[in-house]
Every structure is written in C-alpha cells, then in structure tokens.
Amino acid sequence: MAKTELQLLNRAFRKAMKSWLGKPGGFKSKREWRSWCRENACALESIRSIEGIAPHEEIHDQYDADSVVIEEMSNW
16 A cells, blocks of 8 residues: 555654654653654645645655655754
C-alpha cells in the first residue's frame, strides 16, 4: 500500500527530530512527541498545498519527504 504525503512527512519529522535532538526530550511522553511531529507534518502539508508545489518538488518517496523536512527545519 502506498503511503500518503502526510504519512511520509510525519515519519520524516520523527526521524529528523530523533537525529537532531537524540531521544525525544522535553516532552512529557512519547505520545506527546509523536503528536507534535504529526501536527508539524499537517502544517507543512497544508502550507505546501496552499503555495502550489512545482512538479519537481512533489513527494514521491521517503527520501523526498526527508529532504523537504530537513529544508523546513533549517529555516527554523
């Protein structure tokens, strides 16, 4: 079954946060951390849909999602 763009972005946020911060600290629980990642993935997906993404910037696989999230996090 193919993953949706939101699922790919959600996983990319979890991977990036884990590699950036190590284990998810600062959150009360793993559920809270995963919820935060999910909310950011939803926000990023909605921003991308509003802006109108060029065909070469579409997310086709996990690698594409990882690079989009890393680029977004570098702007923070």
